[in-house]
Amino acid sequence: xxxxxxxxxxxxxxxxIDECLDRYGGLIWSLACRLSPSTSDAEDAVQEIFVDLWxxxxxxxxxxxxxxxxxxxxxxxRLIDRQRKLRRNPEPQSIDETDxxxxxxxxxxxxxxxxxxxxxxxxxxxLRQNEREVLELSIYHGLAQSRIxxxxxxxxxxxxxxxxxxxxxxxxxxQVGSRLHAEGGxxx
Amino acid sequence: MSIPGKPDADRWEELQITRLLFGLSLxxxxxxxxxxxxxxxxxxxxxxQVVASIDVAWSDPKSMPLPEHLRETIRLRAxxxxxxxxxxxxxxxxxxxxxxxxxxxxxxxxxxxCMALTVLTIASTRPIGPVEEVSRDAAQLRAELISAAKxxxxxxxxxxxxxxxxxxxxxxxxxxxxQGYMRFRGLAVNVPTVQQxxxxxxxxxxxxxxxxxxxxxxxxxxxxxIIPIQAKLRVQEAYLFAITIEKPGGVVVSSxxxxxxxxxxx
Numbered sequence: 001x002x003x004x005x006x007x008x009x010x011x012x013x014x015x016x017i018d019e020c021l022d023r024y025g026g027l028i029w030s031l032a033c034r035l036s037p038s039t040s041d042a043e044d045a046v047q048e049i050f051v052d053l054w055x056x057x058x059x060x061x062x063x064x065x066x067x068x069x070x071x072x073x074x075x076x077x078r079l080i081d082r083q084r085k086l087r088r089n090p091e092p093q094s095i096d097e098t099d100x101x102x103x104x105x106x107x108x109x110x111x112x113x114x115x116x117x118x119x120x121x122x123x124x125x126x127l128r129q130n131e132r133e134v135l136e137l138s139i140y141h142g143l144a145q146s147r148i149x150x151x152x153x154x155x156x157x158x159x160x161x162x163x164x165x166x167x168x169x170x171x172x173x174x175q176v177g178s179r180l181h182a183e184g185g186x187x188x
Numbered sequence: 189m190s191i192p193g194k195p196d197a198d199r200w201e202e203l204q205i206t207r208l209l210f211g212l213s214l215x216x217x218x219x220x221x222x223x224x225x226x227x228x229x230x231x232x233x234x235x236x237q238v239v240a241s242i243d244v245a246w247s248d249p250k251s252m253p254l255p256e257h258l259r260e261t262i263r264l265r266a267x268x269x270x271x272x273x274x275x276x277x278x279x280x281x282x283x284x285x286x287x288x289x290x291x292x293x294x295x296x297x298x299x300x301x302c303m304a305l306t307v308l309t310i311a312s313t314r315p316i317g318p319v320e321e322v323s324r325d326a327a328q329l330r331a332e333l334i335s336a337a338k339x340x341x342x343x344x345x346x347x348x349x350x351x352x353x354x355x356x357x358x359x360x361x362x363x364x365x366x367q368g369y370m371r372f373r374g375l376a377v378n379v380p381t382v383q384q385x386x387x388x389x390x391x392x393x394x395x396x397x398x399x400x401x402x403x404x405x406x407x408x409x410x411x412x413x414i415i416p417i418q419a420k421l422r423v424q425e426a427y428l429f430a431i432t433i434e435k436p437g438g439v440v441v442s443s444x445x446x447x448x449x450x451x452x453x454x
Binding site for chain 2: 014017018021024025026027028029030031033043046047050051052054055065068069070072073075076080081083084105116117118119120121124135138139140144145160163164167168170171174
Protein backbone atom coordinates (compact mmCIF):
# COMPACT_ATOMS: atom_id res chain seq x y z
CA UNK A 1 0.00 0.00 0.00
CA UNK A 2 1.32 3.43 -0.98
CA UNK A 3 2.14 6.05 1.60
CA UNK A 4 -0.38 8.92 1.30
CA UNK A 5 0.84 12.17 -0.22
CA UNK A 6 -2.00 14.47 0.75
CA UNK A 7 -0.95 14.94 4.37
CA UNK A 8 2.36 16.27 3.03
CA UNK A 9 0.54 18.54 0.61
CA UNK A 10 -1.51 19.83 3.52
CA UNK A 11 1.69 20.51 5.44
CA UNK A 12 2.97 22.58 2.53
CA UNK A 13 5.77 20.34 1.32
CA UNK A 14 6.38 21.61 -2.21
CA UNK A 15 7.94 18.37 -3.45
CA UNK A 16 4.69 16.64 -2.59
CA ILE A 17 3.06 18.61 -5.42
CA ASP A 18 5.17 16.80 -8.00
CA GLU A 19 4.57 13.45 -6.39
CA CYS A 20 0.86 14.12 -6.31
CA LEU A 21 0.87 14.99 -9.99
CA ASP A 22 2.87 11.83 -10.73
CA ARG A 23 0.56 9.60 -8.77
CA TYR A 24 -2.85 11.04 -9.60
CA GLY A 25 -2.32 13.05 -12.78
CA GLY A 26 -3.18 10.10 -15.03
CA LEU A 27 -6.22 9.08 -13.00
CA ILE A 28 -7.68 12.58 -12.99
CA TRP A 29 -6.83 13.20 -16.61
CA SER A 30 -8.47 9.97 -17.75
CA LEU A 31 -11.57 10.74 -15.69
CA ALA A 32 -11.73 14.28 -17.06
CA CYS A 33 -11.36 13.12 -20.65
CA ARG A 34 -14.20 10.63 -20.22
CA LEU A 35 -16.57 13.04 -18.54
CA SER A 36 -15.83 16.24 -20.46
CA PRO A 37 -17.24 17.31 -23.83
CA SER A 38 -13.88 18.41 -25.25
CA THR A 39 -10.16 18.26 -24.58
CA SER A 40 -10.01 21.94 -23.67
CA ASP A 41 -12.85 21.45 -21.23
CA ALA A 42 -11.03 18.46 -19.75
CA GLU A 43 -7.89 20.58 -19.31
CA ASP A 44 -9.87 23.25 -17.45
CA ALA A 45 -11.52 20.59 -15.32
CA VAL A 46 -8.21 18.97 -14.36
CA GLN A 47 -6.84 22.30 -13.19
CA GLU A 48 -9.92 22.90 -11.06
CA ILE A 49 -9.73 19.40 -9.60
CA PHE A 50 -6.13 19.82 -8.55
CA VAL A 51 -6.94 23.16 -6.96
CA ASP A 52 -9.73 21.39 -5.06
CA LEU A 53 -7.23 18.74 -4.07
CA TRP A 54 -4.66 21.19 -2.72
CA UNK A 55 -7.33 23.00 -0.75
CA UNK A 56 -8.93 19.87 0.66
CA UNK A 57 -5.77 17.89 1.28
CA UNK A 58 -6.07 18.34 5.02
CA UNK A 59 -9.48 16.66 4.98
CA UNK A 60 -8.12 13.32 3.89
CA UNK A 61 -8.33 10.74 6.65
CA UNK A 62 -6.26 7.65 6.02
CA UNK A 63 -8.26 5.61 8.52
CA UNK A 64 -11.51 6.20 6.62
CA UNK A 65 -10.56 5.16 3.12
CA UNK A 66 -7.85 5.04 0.52
CA UNK A 67 -6.29 8.20 -0.79
CA UNK A 68 -6.99 7.31 -4.40
CA UNK A 69 -10.70 6.97 -3.62
CA UNK A 70 -10.66 10.35 -1.89
CA UNK A 71 -9.05 11.88 -4.98
CA UNK A 72 -11.56 10.17 -7.21
CA UNK A 73 -14.50 11.47 -5.16
CA UNK A 74 -13.23 15.04 -5.43
CA UNK A 75 -12.63 14.66 -9.15
CA UNK A 76 -16.08 13.27 -9.87
CA UNK A 77 -17.80 15.96 -7.83
CA ARG A 78 -16.10 18.64 -9.86
CA LEU A 79 -16.68 16.92 -13.20
CA ILE A 80 -20.38 16.29 -12.59
CA ASP A 81 -20.78 19.86 -11.40
CA ARG A 82 -19.24 21.09 -14.65
CA GLN A 83 -21.50 18.76 -16.66
CA ARG A 84 -24.52 20.10 -14.81
CA LYS A 85 -23.56 23.69 -15.58
CA LEU A 86 -22.99 22.87 -19.23
CA ARG A 87 -26.41 21.28 -19.45
CA ARG A 88 -27.99 24.56 -18.38
CA ASN A 89 -26.66 26.06 -21.61
CA PRO A 90 -26.90 23.10 -23.98
CA GLU A 91 -25.52 23.43 -27.46
CA PRO A 92 -27.63 22.06 -30.30
CA GLN A 93 -26.50 18.59 -31.20
CA SER A 94 -27.69 15.73 -33.26
CA ILE A 95 -26.53 12.39 -32.03
CA ASP A 96 -27.84 9.13 -33.33
CA GLU A 97 -26.99 6.81 -30.46
CA THR A 98 -27.01 3.75 -32.69
CA ASP A 99 -23.94 5.07 -34.54
CA UNK A 100 -21.81 5.77 -31.49
CA UNK A 101 -19.36 3.24 -30.12
CA UNK A 102 -19.01 2.92 -26.36
CA UNK A 103 -16.19 0.47 -25.65
CA UNK A 104 -16.29 -1.60 -22.50
CA UNK A 105 -13.84 -0.27 -19.92
CA UNK A 106 -10.78 -2.36 -19.26
CA UNK A 107 -10.14 -2.74 -15.55
CA UNK A 108 -6.78 -1.50 -14.33
CA UNK A 109 -4.30 -4.21 -13.46
CA UNK A 110 -4.84 -5.52 -9.95
CA UNK A 111 -1.34 -4.65 -8.89
CA UNK A 112 -1.99 -0.98 -9.62
CA UNK A 113 -5.24 -0.76 -7.72
CA UNK A 114 -5.92 0.28 -4.18
CA UNK A 115 -7.97 -2.07 -2.05
CA UNK A 116 -11.24 -0.29 -2.92
CA UNK A 117 -10.56 -0.66 -6.63
CA UNK A 118 -9.78 -4.36 -6.31
CA UNK A 119 -13.00 -4.92 -4.40
CA UNK A 120 -14.98 -2.91 -6.95
CA UNK A 121 -13.58 -4.93 -9.84
CA UNK A 122 -14.53 -8.20 -8.17
CA UNK A 123 -18.02 -6.98 -7.31
CA UNK A 124 -18.65 -5.66 -10.82
CA UNK A 125 -18.13 -9.19 -12.11
CA UNK A 126 -21.15 -10.31 -10.12
CA LEU A 127 -23.58 -7.94 -11.79
CA ARG A 128 -25.95 -8.95 -14.57
CA GLN A 129 -25.01 -7.87 -18.08
CA ASN A 130 -27.73 -5.22 -18.35
CA GLU A 131 -26.85 -3.79 -14.93
CA ARG A 132 -23.21 -3.56 -15.80
CA GLU A 133 -24.01 -2.01 -19.15
CA VAL A 134 -25.96 0.90 -17.66
CA LEU A 135 -23.16 1.49 -15.17
CA GLU A 136 -20.58 1.57 -17.95
CA LEU A 137 -22.65 4.05 -19.94
CA SER A 138 -23.32 6.30 -16.95
CA ILE A 139 -20.16 6.08 -14.84
CA TYR A 140 -17.54 5.37 -17.49
CA HIS A 141 -18.94 7.18 -20.52
CA GLY A 142 -20.85 9.87 -18.63
CA LEU A 143 -24.06 9.53 -20.64
CA ALA A 144 -27.28 11.15 -19.42
CA GLN A 145 -30.08 8.81 -18.42
CA SER A 146 -32.17 9.68 -21.47
CA ARG A 147 -29.29 8.84 -23.78
CA ILE A 148 -28.73 5.55 -21.99
CA UNK A 149 -32.40 4.74 -22.53
CA UNK A 150 -32.06 5.63 -26.20
CA UNK A 151 -28.88 3.64 -26.54
CA UNK A 152 -30.12 0.49 -24.83
CA UNK A 153 -33.71 0.67 -25.98
CA UNK A 154 -34.83 0.34 -22.39
CA UNK A 155 -37.47 2.72 -20.90
CA UNK A 156 -36.06 5.58 -18.84
CA UNK A 157 -37.67 4.31 -15.65
CA UNK A 158 -36.05 0.93 -16.14
CA UNK A 159 -32.67 2.57 -16.70
CA UNK A 160 -33.01 4.33 -13.36
CA UNK A 161 -34.04 1.09 -11.68
CA UNK A 162 -31.14 -0.83 -13.18
CA UNK A 163 -28.59 1.77 -12.13
CA UNK A 164 -29.92 1.92 -8.63
CA UNK A 165 -30.13 -1.84 -8.28
CA UNK A 166 -26.59 -2.26 -9.58
CA UNK A 167 -25.15 0.34 -7.22
CA UNK A 168 -27.07 -1.07 -4.27
CA UNK A 169 -25.67 -4.52 -5.01
CA UNK A 170 -22.18 -3.12 -5.32
CA UNK A 171 -22.59 -1.26 -2.07
CA UNK A 172 -23.57 -4.47 -0.32
CA UNK A 173 -20.86 -6.46 -2.03
CA UNK A 174 -18.16 -3.98 -1.15
CA GLN A 175 -19.44 -3.72 2.41
CA VAL A 176 -18.81 -0.03 2.22
CA GLY A 177 -21.84 0.72 4.28
CA SER A 178 -20.97 -1.33 7.30
CA ARG A 179 -17.35 -0.26 7.30
CA LEU A 180 -18.14 3.40 6.92
CA HIS A 181 -20.84 3.19 9.53
CA ALA A 182 -18.47 1.57 11.97
CA GLU A 183 -15.85 4.20 11.34
CA GLY A 184 -18.12 7.20 11.36
CA GLY A 185 -18.32 8.13 7.68
CA UNK A 186 -16.01 9.65 5.15
CA UNK A 187 -14.80 13.08 6.11
CA UNK A 188 -14.90 15.15 2.94
CA MET B 189 -33.94 10.99 14.90
CA SER B 190 -36.65 8.62 13.80
CA ILE B 191 -35.93 5.93 11.23
CA PRO B 192 -36.71 7.32 7.81
CA GLY B 193 -39.77 5.85 6.09
CA LYS B 194 -39.28 3.70 2.99
CA PRO B 195 -40.56 6.23 0.45
CA ASP B 196 -38.19 8.80 1.94
CA ALA B 197 -35.30 6.36 1.92
CA ASP B 198 -36.04 5.42 -1.70
CA ARG B 199 -36.16 9.02 -2.82
CA TRP B 200 -33.00 9.81 -0.85
CA GLU B 201 -31.15 7.00 -2.63
CA GLU B 202 -32.47 8.15 -5.99
CA LEU B 203 -31.28 11.71 -5.37
CA GLN B 204 -27.86 10.57 -4.22
CA ILE B 205 -27.37 8.46 -7.33
CA THR B 206 -28.60 11.21 -9.64
CA ARG B 207 -26.26 13.66 -7.96
CA LEU B 208 -23.29 11.36 -8.38
CA LEU B 209 -23.84 10.30 -11.95
CA PHE B 210 -25.78 13.05 -13.67
CA GLY B 211 -25.95 16.10 -11.43
CA LEU B 212 -29.05 17.55 -9.82
CA SER B 213 -31.40 20.21 -11.13
CA LEU B 214 -32.00 23.21 -8.88
CA UNK B 215 -35.25 21.70 -7.64
CA UNK B 216 -33.60 18.37 -6.97
CA UNK B 217 -30.73 20.10 -5.19
CA UNK B 218 -33.18 21.82 -2.86
CA UNK B 219 -34.81 18.48 -2.16
CA UNK B 220 -31.40 16.89 -1.64
CA UNK B 221 -30.38 19.59 0.84
CA UNK B 222 -33.59 19.05 2.74
CA UNK B 223 -33.04 15.29 2.91
CA UNK B 224 -29.40 15.75 3.87
CA UNK B 225 -30.47 17.57 6.99
CA UNK B 226 -32.76 14.84 8.22
CA UNK B 227 -31.03 11.67 7.02
CA UNK B 228 -28.12 10.06 8.90
CA UNK B 229 -24.94 11.72 7.66
CA UNK B 230 -23.16 8.50 6.76
CA UNK B 231 -25.87 7.45 4.27
CA UNK B 232 -24.87 10.26 1.94
CA UNK B 233 -21.39 8.80 1.52
CA UNK B 234 -22.14 5.15 0.70
CA UNK B 235 -22.78 5.48 -3.01
CA UNK B 236 -20.10 8.10 -3.47
CA GLN B 237 -17.51 5.67 -2.17
CA VAL B 238 -18.80 2.90 -4.46
CA VAL B 239 -18.79 5.07 -7.58
CA ALA B 240 -15.34 6.44 -6.77
CA SER B 241 -14.02 2.91 -6.41
CA ILE B 242 -15.46 2.00 -9.81
CA ASP B 243 -13.87 5.13 -11.29
CA VAL B 244 -10.54 3.94 -9.92
CA ALA B 245 -11.07 0.39 -11.17
CA TRP B 246 -11.95 1.59 -14.68
CA SER B 247 -9.34 4.30 -14.92
CA ASP B 248 -6.42 3.94 -17.25
CA PRO B 249 -3.79 6.28 -15.86
CA LYS B 250 -0.80 4.51 -17.42
CA SER B 251 -1.99 4.90 -20.98
CA MET B 252 -3.31 8.41 -20.38
CA PRO B 253 -0.59 10.39 -18.62
CA LEU B 254 -1.25 14.01 -17.78
CA PRO B 255 -0.02 16.15 -20.72
CA GLU B 256 3.24 17.88 -19.87
CA HIS B 257 2.04 21.42 -20.58
CA LEU B 258 -0.96 20.87 -18.34
CA ARG B 259 1.19 19.43 -15.61
CA GLU B 260 3.41 22.50 -15.64
CA THR B 261 0.41 24.84 -15.55
CA ILE B 262 -0.97 22.99 -12.54
CA ARG B 263 2.41 23.07 -10.77
CA LEU B 264 2.61 26.83 -11.15
CA ARG B 265 -0.99 27.26 -10.12
CA ALA B 266 -0.38 25.13 -7.04
CA UNK B 267 2.17 27.62 -5.77
CA UNK B 268 -0.26 30.43 -6.39
CA UNK B 269 -3.35 28.73 -4.93
CA UNK B 270 -1.68 27.45 -1.81
CA UNK B 271 -0.93 30.87 -0.44
CA UNK B 272 -2.41 31.55 2.99
CA UNK B 273 -5.95 32.85 2.67
CA UNK B 274 -8.10 34.96 4.91
CA UNK B 275 -10.72 33.15 6.91
CA UNK B 276 -14.21 33.85 8.06
CA UNK B 277 -15.00 34.15 11.75
CA UNK B 278 -15.46 30.74 13.24
CA UNK B 279 -12.61 29.46 11.10
CA UNK B 280 -9.95 31.35 12.96
CA UNK B 281 -6.85 29.24 13.39
CA UNK B 282 -5.90 28.27 16.90
CA UNK B 283 -2.54 29.22 18.31
CA UNK B 284 -1.32 25.70 17.57
CA UNK B 285 -2.39 25.84 13.94
CA UNK B 286 -0.84 29.27 13.48
CA UNK B 287 2.45 27.86 14.74
CA UNK B 288 2.12 24.94 12.34
CA UNK B 289 1.45 27.25 9.42
CA UNK B 290 4.42 29.38 10.32
CA UNK B 291 6.80 26.49 10.47
CA UNK B 292 5.67 23.97 7.90
CA UNK B 293 4.33 26.31 5.24
CA UNK B 294 7.35 28.51 5.36
CA UNK B 295 8.55 27.70 1.82
CA UNK B 296 5.14 28.49 0.36
CA UNK B 297 4.75 31.56 2.51
CA UNK B 298 8.05 32.88 1.19
CA UNK B 299 7.02 32.06 -2.38
CA UNK B 300 3.66 33.72 -1.84
CA UNK B 301 5.29 36.78 -0.34
CA CYS B 302 7.62 37.05 -3.31
CA MET B 303 4.69 36.70 -5.70
CA ALA B 304 2.67 39.27 -3.78
CA LEU B 305 5.62 41.66 -3.83
CA THR B 306 5.95 41.16 -7.58
CA VAL B 307 2.23 41.83 -8.06
CA LEU B 308 2.41 44.94 -5.89
CA THR B 309 5.42 46.21 -7.78
CA ILE B 310 3.68 45.70 -11.10
CA ALA B 311 0.44 47.18 -9.79
CA SER B 312 2.17 50.32 -8.55
CA THR B 313 3.47 51.06 -12.03
CA ARG B 314 0.20 50.39 -13.84
CA PRO B 315 -3.04 52.34 -14.19
CA ILE B 316 -5.89 51.61 -11.80
CA GLY B 317 -6.99 48.01 -12.26
CA PRO B 318 -10.41 46.67 -13.21
CA VAL B 319 -11.31 45.66 -9.64
CA GLU B 320 -11.08 49.25 -8.45
CA GLU B 321 -13.06 50.42 -11.45
CA VAL B 322 -15.86 47.98 -10.71
CA SER B 323 -15.91 49.10 -7.11
CA ARG B 324 -16.04 52.76 -8.11
CA ASP B 325 -18.86 52.04 -10.57
CA ALA B 326 -20.91 50.32 -7.91
CA ALA B 327 -20.46 53.29 -5.58
CA GLN B 328 -21.48 55.65 -8.35
CA LEU B 329 -24.52 53.60 -9.32
CA ARG B 330 -25.56 53.38 -5.69
CA ALA B 331 -25.30 57.14 -5.35
CA GLU B 332 -27.38 57.62 -8.49
CA LEU B 333 -30.04 55.24 -7.22
CA ILE B 334 -30.21 57.06 -3.89
CA SER B 335 -30.67 60.42 -5.58
CA ALA B 336 -33.14 59.22 -8.21
CA ALA B 337 -35.39 56.67 -6.50
CA LYS B 338 -38.37 58.23 -4.76
CA UNK B 339 -39.40 54.99 -3.08
CA UNK B 340 -35.96 54.17 -1.72
CA UNK B 341 -35.74 51.86 1.25
CA UNK B 342 -32.61 52.38 3.32
CA UNK B 343 -31.79 50.27 6.35
CA UNK B 344 -28.68 49.61 8.40
CA UNK B 345 -27.20 46.21 9.02
CA UNK B 346 -27.46 44.91 12.55
CA UNK B 347 -26.17 41.77 14.18
CA UNK B 348 -27.84 38.52 13.22
CA UNK B 349 -27.93 35.35 15.35
CA UNK B 350 -24.26 34.64 14.51
CA UNK B 351 -22.76 38.13 14.32
CA UNK B 352 -19.42 39.16 12.90
CA UNK B 353 -17.75 41.60 15.21
CA UNK B 354 -17.20 45.05 13.69
CA UNK B 355 -19.29 44.51 10.57
CA UNK B 356 -21.48 47.43 9.61
CA UNK B 357 -23.09 49.06 6.62
CA UNK B 358 -26.49 49.41 5.03
CA UNK B 359 -28.84 48.32 2.28
CA UNK B 360 -30.57 50.54 -0.22
CA UNK B 361 -33.40 49.14 -2.32
CA UNK B 362 -35.82 50.63 -4.79
CA UNK B 363 -39.02 48.55 -5.23
CA UNK B 364 -40.00 50.37 -8.39
CA UNK B 365 -36.63 49.92 -10.05
CA UNK B 366 -36.02 46.50 -8.48
CA GLN B 367 -32.48 47.59 -7.82
CA GLY B 368 -30.42 47.92 -4.73
CA TYR B 369 -26.98 47.85 -3.20
CA MET B 370 -25.44 46.47 -0.04
CA ARG B 371 -22.65 48.38 1.64
CA PHE B 372 -20.30 46.69 4.09
CA ARG B 373 -17.35 47.66 6.16
CA GLY B 374 -15.52 45.25 8.42
CA LEU B 375 -17.23 42.15 7.09
CA ALA B 376 -14.70 39.31 7.01
CA VAL B 377 -13.00 38.56 3.72
CA ASN B 378 -14.12 35.13 2.51
CA VAL B 379 -12.39 32.42 0.54
CA PRO B 380 -14.74 31.87 -2.41
CA THR B 381 -13.83 28.23 -2.84
CA VAL B 382 -14.64 27.51 0.78
CA GLN B 383 -17.66 29.66 1.52
CA GLN B 384 -19.54 32.62 0.17
CA UNK B 385 -21.99 35.15 1.45
CA UNK B 386 -25.58 35.06 0.25
CA UNK B 387 -28.30 37.68 0.54
CA UNK B 388 -31.91 36.74 1.29
CA UNK B 389 -34.79 39.14 0.86
CA UNK B 390 -37.89 38.52 2.97
CA UNK B 391 -40.97 39.78 1.20
CA UNK B 392 -44.37 40.34 2.76
CA UNK B 393 -45.94 38.49 -0.14
CA UNK B 394 -43.70 35.48 0.26
CA UNK B 395 -43.52 32.84 2.97
CA UNK B 396 -40.69 33.50 5.43
CA UNK B 397 -39.59 29.94 4.78
CA UNK B 398 -38.77 30.82 1.20
CA UNK B 399 -37.14 34.24 1.11
CA UNK B 400 -35.96 35.55 -2.24
CA UNK B 401 -32.38 34.77 -3.18
CA UNK B 402 -30.59 38.12 -3.48
CA UNK B 403 -27.39 36.70 -4.90
CA UNK B 404 -24.12 35.17 -3.80
CA UNK B 405 -21.15 37.45 -3.29
CA UNK B 406 -17.63 37.72 -1.97
CA UNK B 407 -16.01 40.24 0.31
CA UNK B 408 -12.57 41.07 -1.00
CA UNK B 409 -11.62 43.79 1.44
CA UNK B 410 -12.29 44.82 5.02
CA UNK B 411 -12.61 48.39 3.76
CA UNK B 412 -15.89 49.64 2.35
CA UNK B 413 -17.36 47.25 -0.21
CA ILE B 414 -20.50 47.85 -2.27
CA ILE B 415 -22.32 44.89 -3.74
CA PRO B 416 -25.25 45.14 -6.17
CA ILE B 417 -28.33 43.14 -5.18
CA GLN B 418 -29.31 40.48 -7.67
CA ALA B 419 -32.80 39.38 -6.68
CA LYS B 420 -33.83 36.19 -8.46
CA LEU B 421 -37.53 37.02 -8.17
CA ARG B 422 -39.52 40.25 -8.18
CA VAL B 423 -39.47 41.81 -4.73
CA GLN B 424 -42.80 43.40 -3.92
CA GLU B 425 -42.49 44.56 -0.34
CA ALA B 426 -39.26 43.71 1.41
CA TYR B 427 -39.36 43.70 5.19
CA LEU B 428 -36.04 42.06 6.01
CA PHE B 429 -32.66 41.55 4.37
CA ALA B 430 -30.42 38.82 5.77
CA ILE B 431 -26.90 37.66 5.01
CA THR B 432 -25.97 34.01 5.43
CA ILE B 433 -22.69 32.20 4.92
CA GLU B 434 -23.04 29.29 2.55
CA LYS B 435 -21.04 26.81 0.57
CA PRO B 436 -19.47 28.06 -2.70
CA GLY B 437 -22.16 28.94 -5.22
CA GLY B 438 -24.76 29.46 -2.53
CA VAL B 439 -27.81 27.35 -1.77
CA VAL B 440 -31.43 27.22 -2.85
CA VAL B 441 -32.69 26.84 0.70
CA SER B 442 -30.51 28.10 3.51
CA SER B 443 -30.21 26.28 6.80
CA UNK B 444 -29.60 29.74 8.31
CA UNK B 445 -27.00 28.26 10.62
CA UNK B 446 -24.62 31.14 9.98
CA UNK B 447 -26.51 34.39 9.73
CA UNK B 448 -24.20 37.29 10.62
CA UNK B 449 -26.23 40.31 9.48
CA UNK B 450 -29.84 41.40 9.17
CA UNK B 451 -31.42 44.67 8.12
CA UNK B 452 -35.04 45.21 9.14
CA UNK B 453 -37.29 47.60 7.23
CA UNK B 454 -39.39 49.65 9.67
